Structure formats: structure tokens, C-alpha cells
Amino acid sequence: MKVVVTGATGHLGRSVVERFARAGCAVVAVSRSGRAPEPPFGHPALPRMETLAVDLCSDAAVGALADALGPEVTLVHLAGSRPPGTSDSTRAARSALLDLDVMGTQRALEAASRAGVRAVIYASSAEVYGIPQTPDAVSEESATRPISDYGVVKLSGEDHLFAFAAESAVRAVALRFPAIYGPGERVSRALPSFLRAVAAGRVPVVSGDGSEQCDQVHAADAALAIERAATTDASGVFNVTDGEAHSVRALAATALEAAGLSGAPEHHPATKPCVGAHLSIERARRVLGFQPEVPLAEGMREQLAWLRASGEATA
Amino acid sequence: MGSRVLVIGSQGFVGKALRSLLAERGTNPVGVGAPGTSADFEVDLTLPSYDPEALAERVGAVEGVIYLAARITRGSCVGAEARRNLTVIADAAVRTFEAFHDRYRAHFVFCSSIKVYGPSEQPLGPEVPVLRPEPYSYGSAKALAERLLVTSALRSGGQLAVVRPSFIYGPGQRADNAIPIFLSACFAGKAPVVFGHGRELRDDVLVRDVAECLAEACSRRATGVFNATGERSRTLFEVAELCCRAVETVGGPAGLHPVLDPSRPGKAWIDQRFDRTRTDAVLGCRATPLFEGLVEQARWMREQAAGQRGAAP
Numbered sequence: 048m049k050v051v052v053t054g055a056t057g058h059l060g061r062s063v064v065e066r067f068a069r070a071g072c073a074v075v076a077v078s079r080s081g082r083a084p085e086p087p088f089g090h091p092a093l094p095r096m097e098t099l100a101v102d103l104c105s106d107a108a109v110g111a112l113a114d115a116l117g118p119e120v121t122l123v124h125l126a127g128s129r130p131p132g133t134s135d136s137t138r139a140a141r142s143a144l145l146d147l148d149v150m151g152t153q154r155a156l157e158a159a160s161r162a163g164v165r166a167v168i169y170a171s172s173a174e175v176y177g178i179p180q181t182p183d184a185v186s187e188e189s190a191t192r193p194i195s196d197y198g199v200v201k202l203s204g205e206d207h208l209f210a211f212a213a214e215s216a217v218r219a220v221a222l223r224f225p226a227i228y229g230p231g232e233r234v235s236r237a238l239p240s241f242l243r244a245v246a247a248g249r250v251p252v253v254s255g256d257g258s259e260q261c262d263q264v265h266a267a268d269a270a271l272a273i274e275r276a277a278t279t280d281a282s283g284v285f286n287v288t289d290g291e292a293h294s295v296r297a298l299a300a301t302a303l304e305a306a307g308l309s310g311a312p313e314h315h316p317a318t319k320p321c322v323g324a325h326l327s328i329e330r331a332r333r334v335l336g337f338q339p340e341v342p343l344a345e346g347m348r349e350q351l352a353w354l355r356a357s358g359e360a361t362a
Numbered sequence: 363m364g365s366r367v368l369v370i371g372s373q374g375f376v377g378k379a380l381r382s383l384l385a386e387r388g389t390n391p392v393g394v395g396a397p398g399t400s401a402d403f404e405v406d407l408t409l410p411s412y413d414p415e416a417l418a419e420r421v422g423a424v425e426g427v428i429y430l431a432a433r434i435t436r437g438s439c440v441g442a443e444a445r446r447n448l449t450v451i452a453d454a455a456v457r458t459f460e461a462f463h464d465r466y467r468a469h470f471v472f473c474s475s476i477k478v479y480g481p482s483e484q485p486l487g488p489e490v491p492v493l494r495p496e497p498y499s500y501g502s503a504k505a506l507a508e509r510l511l512v513t514s515a516l517r518s519g520g521q522l523a524v525v526r527p528s529f530i531y532g533p534g535q536r537a538d539n540a541i542p543i544f545l546s547a548c549f550a551g552k553a554p555v556v557f558g559h560g561r562e563l564r565d566d567v568l569v570r571d572v573a574e575c576l577a578e579a580c581s582r583r584a585t586g587v588f589n590a591t592g593e594r595s596r597t598l599f600e601v602a603e604l605c606c607r608a609v610e611t612v613g614g615p616a617g618l619h620p621v622l623d624p625s626r627p628g629k630a631w632i633d634q635r636f637d638r639t640r641t642d643a644v645l646g647c648r649a650t651p652l653f654e655g656l657v658e659q660a661r662w663m664r665e666q667a668a669g670q671r672g673a674a675p
Contacts, residue, residue, distance in 0.1 A: 106442065138460065141510070145453055149506065153448070156440040194516060199509040206502040210439035 049073040050277065051115050053103065053155055054125030056084045058231050059170065059224075062270035063123060068094045070274070075115045077101050077126075087266065088230030088353040103151030109158045116162035121277045124155045125170045129197055141196045148200040149207075156211040166218040168276045169208045170269075173225040173262060173286070174198030176324055184292075184327035187223070187284045205284065212282070220276040222287045225262035225326065227269050229346055230353030237261060239354075241299050242347060245306035246354050255317030257296030260325040262288040265341035275335040286326040289339045289346075295323070298343075305348045364388040367580055368421055368468070370407075370458060371430030373399035375534055376473065376527075380428065380573040387577065392421060394431075407431050407454040408446045414454070414461035426469045426580040427462045429455050434500060444499030451503035456510040463520035469583045471576055474508055474526045476565070476591065477501030479634060487637035488526070488587035523579040525572070527590040528636065532569035532655060533662035541566065544602045544620070545660050548609035549667070554620045558628020560599030565636055567592040568655035571647065578645040586644075591636040593649040598628065601652070608656035612664055 050067045054060045055076035061084040068074045074096040076084050081100025086093045099115055101108045103126050116122060128147040129140065152169070159167055177192035179185050193199045205221045212219035228238050238261075241251035264272075264287055272287040293301075299312035331337040341349075353359070367384055371377045372393025384391040394417070395401025405417060432451050437443050455472060462468040478501055479486045508524055515522045531541045544554035567590055575590040596604075602620035610616045641647055 138457075141456075145448075149448060149452075150445055153440055153445050157438075157442075160438065160440050193509060194513060196510065196513050199506065199513055202509065203502065203506040206505055207440060207444075210499070210502055214439050 048277070049075070049120045050123055051075040051077060051112070051120055052123045052125060053077045053101070053112075054127060054170075055098075056080065056082055057125060058229070058233070059227050059266055059269055060084055060125050061231060062087050062229070062266040063125065063273050064096065065090060065093055066270040066274050068096050073097075075099050077112065077115070088349070088356070103154050104146045106154065108151070108154045109161065112155060112158035113162040116159055116164050118163040118165065120162075120164050121166045121168065122155065122159050122164050123168045123273055123277065124152065126151055126155070127170070144196050144200045149203050152204040152207055156207055159217065160211060160215050164217055166220070166277065167208060167212070168273055169204060169219070169221045170273075171205050171221040171223045171284070172198060172201040173223050173288075173324065173326055175202040175205070175223060179324040185286070185324045186327045187286055187330055218280065218282045220282055221284045222269075222272055222276060223284060223326070224264055224269055225288050227266050228263055228350060229266035230350050231266070232350065233359070237295050238263065238298050238302070238347070239350070241302035242305070242351050242354055243359075245302045245308055246351060248308070250308070250310050251299040251302050251312045253295055253299050253312045253314050256314060257299060257312070258294050260323035261293055261295045261298060262324070262326055263293055263298070263343060264288045264339070265346040268339045268341050271340065272331060272335065272337045275337050279335055281334045285331040285335060285337075286328050287331050287337065288326050288328055289341065289343060290328050290332075291343065292325045293343060301344055301347050302351075304344065305351045364390050365425040365581075366390045366392055366423065367426045367428060368392050368394065368424045368462070369428050369430065370394040371432065372401050374430060375536070376530060376569060376572055376576075377430050378534060379532070379569045380430070380576055383570065383573045383577050389577070389581070392424065407450045408433075410449065412454050412457070414458040415465070417458070418461045418465045423466050424462065424468050426471065426583075427458065428471045428473065428576050428580055429458060430473045431455070432500070432503075439499045439502065447499045447503045448506060451500075452507035452510055455507045456514050459511055459520060459522065460514060460518060463518055469521045469523075469580060470511070471523045471525060471579045472507060472511055473572075473576060474524050475501060475504045476526050476528045476589070476634065476636065478505040478508060478526065482634060485635045485637040486589070488589055488640050521583055521585055523584045524587045525575050525579055525590045526587065527572045527575075528565035528567045528592060530569050530572055531566050532659050534569065535659065540598070541601065541605060541656070541659065542663070544605035545609060545656070545663055548606050548618050549614050549663065551615040551618070553618050554602045554605060555623050556599050556602050556620050556628070557623050557626040559624060560602070560620070560622050560628065561597050562628055563595040563633040563635065564598060564601065565591045565595040565634065566601065566652060566655075568650045568658070571650050575641060575645055575647050578647055582645065584644055586640070588641040588645060589636045589638045590641060591638050591649070593651055595635045596652065604653050604656055605660075608653065608660040611657050612660045614660065614664070
């Protein structure tokens with residue numbers, strides 16, 4: 048099987064490239080820089096793979112990407128300008144999202160339309176749901192009312208994906224991920240900031256009472272779901288998390304445990320309303336045969352080890 | 363002196379009807395159209411260099427902005443044409459909303475489309491969130507625009523109404539749409555031909571009714587979503603039959619009935635029905651019965667044809 052991965056040097060991209068490469072697939076790692084993705088922390092060097100420099104913000108990307116695609120190729124489209132769960136969008140940030148996540152997705156799909164592909168797997172986000180309307184776990188049928196520009200552009204990417212799929216009769220899968228954690232995560236959000244705190248011997252600081260839901264998935268499990276989506280004949284939308292409900296408070300407690308620290312997280316007054324949703328992954332389990340493999344405590348210990356080894360703990 | 367309202371996309375089918383209606387009501391419409399359209403302000407919204415702040419400065423203070431600008435394309439849902447649609451319909455709209463809110467606190471009315479709704483057994487009301495739009499770039503672009511406007515309004519506190527028209531017909535409509543094609547056939551004394559089985563449900567709304575919803579949403583500074591749809595959905599065959607009766611009513615050929623051509627596939631309508639209760643209650647609008655609107659359009663087409671014959675050497 049040949050797989051072309053956009054966003055290959057990103058946090059998720061590296062795990063995805065690794066998984067397909069080790070499974071013996073021919074992998075083309077596409078990124079703006081054209082650099083080879085580093086293997087995830089603690090993993091041996093990746094088998095040989097092709098790299099391709101493509102800037103999806105430019106129309107020239109269409110031809111360049113189309114040359115790497117073909118009717119037997121699976122396109123895994125991960126390229127995006129911001130990981131979920133990070134700070135509120137500004138107008139400038141929105142402009143970057145429109146350039147890469149909307150227009151870039153359009154260009155990737157135009158390339159797929161031009162060259163033909165076996166399937167397209169798209170990394171969407173749990174932010175497409177917005178504020179859940181009921182306390183139940185959010186299923187793929189739940190209403191999508193995004194309140195962040197990130198959720199908006201990811202949902203638009205899904206629209207274009209399924210429009211393309213209908214027009215070109217190509218199998219398409221959108222996977223809705225919550226925050227993706229694991230070694231190599233450099234964004235500023237709750238879980239990595241808790242780990243940075245405990246790595247420095249401090250207790251994590253939680254905004255508000257920390258009772259809101261905060262789903263997680265380890266990059267290796269996200270990559271596993273992508274592999275399942277690429278190798279089954281499923282199509283449509285799937286939620287992908289580690290399958291557990293976590294509150295922000297529980298993440299902070301797990302960070303303390305991972306570092307072997309005693310004590311309790313500090314709570315500071317919330318500066319903005321905390322909203323969170325817990326997603327159901329029953330459809331991914333049933334249709335994709337997806338079973339998450341990395342429990343949160345183990346994944347956080349691994350991320351803490353990476354933080355310490357990489358010197359990022361003090362950054 | 364009446365209030366000043368900016369109409370972006372002022373030279374199109376809906377834009378012309380809206381400008382007339384606003385002027386009738388004593389509002390001063392200021393138009394923005396593409397280059398070469400003779401609008402008050404000619405701006406190319408397809409360019410990433412479109413600068414809404416500069417436009418706001420040139421236009422001056424307005425109470426409201428009604429955004430209609432769109433490109434109707436029927437090509438591929440991916441490609442350069444689709445991306446231009448996204449730029450005009452979504453990116454330019456949200457930036458215009460912000461520029462006129464920042465400078466003038468202008469109320470913003472966005473003309474969306476029922477094409478943002480997905481398939482549904484139930485009548486679709488404005489409380490239904492944007493579902494999976496139909497697989498053309500137009501619906502996807504309108505859906506993106508609506509969602510971007512919502513997140514922007516959450517940040518800025520800007521006031522925003524979204525109006526979702528169904529298929530818009532009426533005097534001034536382009537000839538290559540179902541209703542003008544049916545009416546033209548009847549005027550030529552030929553039975554209008556309906557492809558496929560003709561049982562697909564569709565909802566048609568008169569252009570003046572859409573203009574009225576937009577104008578009311580603007581003048582009342584209404585917020586939220588409004589369906590600007592017709593009195594009810596009908597099958598395509600029923601619409602064709604009413605076209606026959608409308609032509610007869612304005613003195614055209616009588617006794618015609620539509621015929622089916624099952625050998626050619628009908629268009630894949632999504633068989634939707636719509637709930638416009640909120641539109642009627644909040645905006646005080648009423649849908650013109652389809653037959654009345656078709657008679658108006660038939661009369662207009664006859665006058666156009668007579669004008670062309672009169673103008674011929």
C-alpha cells in the first residue's frame with residue numbers, strides 16, 4: 048500500500064508516518080519544509096521513506112501533490128495550522144486557518160481529484176461539536192455548533208471532503224480527534240502545562256474547579272485509528288479518543304502521580320467559562336475495529352520522560 | 363432623510379430587487395458590485411487583497427450591511443473556482459462584518475441559502491444547525507460563512523442575522539433555470555418537459571419576498587436565523603403545471619400540461635420542507651403564493667419579449 052501523508056512533520060504526522068512505514072507501506076511524507084519527520088521519542092530511526100516539499104497555501108501545491116497520488120494511493124490529510132485546544136482564535140489566526148485548513152484542504156482534494164486516489168483520511172476535530180447540548184457522551188450524530196474558528200474550519204474541511212467523495216466516488220473518512228498528547232507535544236494547553244509544572248517540581252495549577260471534561264488521545268492511538276481507517280472499507284465520520292472520560296482535575300492528579308509527587312493541584316479562579324465534551328467512540332470501535340492501546344497514565348509518564356530528556360521541561 | 367444601508371452584491375438578481383424595495387421604503391441603499399457592474403462602489407471581492415476597512419472608510423457611516431455577494435458555479439466542488447467562491451462568500455463576508463461593526467456598529471444581514479441544510483424528514487426550521495451542505499461549493503461556502511460569522515460575533519458582540527432563501531424566482535431571473543424554462547416553453551405553445559419522475563420536492567420563493575426578509579431583518583436589527591422560503595414545498599411536476607396556468611392567465615397559450623421525460627434523470631433535489639414560522643413572527647413577512655408569483659414572472663417575461671420585438675429594427 049502507498050500512503051501520502053500531509054502535515055507529516057507535525058506531532059500527529061510523525062506517529063502516522065512511523066506506523067505506516069513500519070507496516071511496510073511506501074510512505075510519502077509531505078510537509079512545507081520537505082524535511083524527513085523525526086521518529087517519535089524513544090523510537091528507532093524510521094525506515095526509508097520519500098519526502099516531498101509542498102506548500103498547501105499555494106496553488107502550485109495541486110500539481111506537486113497530484114504527482115505523488117494515484118488510484119492505488121491513500122491520502123492521509125493532516126496538515127493544519129493549529130492544534131486543537133489551544134488559545135482563542137484572533138482574526139490573524141483565523142486568516143491562517145482559512146489559508147491552510149480550508150484552502151489547503153481544497154487544494155489537497157483537488158490534487159486527489161486530478162490524480163485519483165484509493166481513499167482520503169482526514170484529521171478533523173472534536174471542536175466541531177461546540178458546547179454539548181446534553182450530558183450524554185457526544186456521538187457522531189450530535190449537532191455540530193462550533194464556537195471556535197478551529198472547529199469551524201475543520202467542519203468546513205469535512206464538508207469539502209464529503210462533497211469531493213460524492214463527486215469523485217472516492218471513499219472518505221473524517222476522524223474527529225480531541226487534544227492529541229504524547230511526546231513531542233509543544234502546544235500550550237492543560238495536559239502539557241501540568242506535565243511541565245510537575246517536571247519542575249511544582250504542583251499543577253487548574254483554572255476553576257477543573258470538573259469539565261477534557262478528552263484525550265495519545266498520538267500513537269490517533270495514528271492507529273488512521274491506519275484502521277485506511278485499511279478497512281469504512282467511510283464517514285468517527286470520533287477517536289482514548290475511550291475514557293477525563294476531567295481537567297483528573298489530568299492534573301495524573302500528572303502529579305506520573306512525577307511521583309505528593310500534594311494536590313492548586314485551583315485558580317477561571318478567567319473564562321470552561322466547556323468540554325466527552326465523545327463516544329462506539330462507532331470507531333464497531334466499524335473501524337479501533338481499540339485504544341495507551342492508557343492515560345502511561346502516556347503521560349512517557350510525555351514527562353520526553354519533556355525531561357529533551358530539555359523542554361524548563362522551556 | 364432615511365437610513366443608509368450598504369448592499370454588497372447590489373447588481374445581482376436579489377440585489378436589484380432589494381435596492382428597489384429599500385428605496386420604496388425611504389431607505390438609502392448604497393451598492394457594492396463587482397468591477398464593471400456600475401455599482402456605487404465597484405470592488406473585486408474575489409481578491410485576497412480586498413480591504414473591507416478601506417471600503418468602510420470610502421462608504422461612510424451606514425446603519426446596516428446586507429451581504430449578498432456570491433458566485434453561482436455549478437462546476438467541481440474542489441478547484442480554483444470553488445476557492446474563489448469560498449473567498450467571496452465566506453472570507454470576504456466575515457471580514458466585511460467585522461470592519462463595519464468596528465467602525466459603525468452596523469447591523470449585518472447575511473444572505474445564506476437552504477443549501478446549508480442536509481436531508482431531513484422533518485420540516486427544517488432555523489433552530490436546525492447547519493448540517494452537511496449539498497456537494498457543491500456554493501452550499502459549503504455558505505455554511506462556512508455562517509459558522510465564521512457566528513464565532514466572530516461571539517468575539518466582537520456584533521449583531522447578526524442570517525437569512526436562508528430557497529430557490530429564488532421572479533421577474534429578472536436568469537433564463538437557464540427551471541421556472542423560466544417552463545414558462546418559455548408555455549409561451550412557445552409547447553408542453554414543459556419535466557425530467558425524471560417529477561416527484562422531487564422543491565421550495566421556490568419570490569425574489570421580492572427574499573428582499574423583504576432581508577430588509578426587515580436589517581431595519582429591525584433582528585438576530586438569528588430566518589428561512590426565506592415559499593409558502594410550501596411542491597413537486598417539480600406541480601410547479602410545471604402552475605407555470606402552464608400562469609402563462610394561460612396572462613393571455614398566453616391555453617390548455618397546456620407538463621409532460622414527463624423519464625429517459626433523462628431528474629435533478630437530485632433533497633426533498634426538503636421548511637418552517638418559516640419564525641420569519642413570519644419576528645420579521646412580519648408573508649410568503650407570496652407560488653401561483654401569484656409565477657403570474658408576475660410570466661407577465662414580466664411577456665413584457666420583456668414585447669420590448670425586444672419593439673426594439674428590433
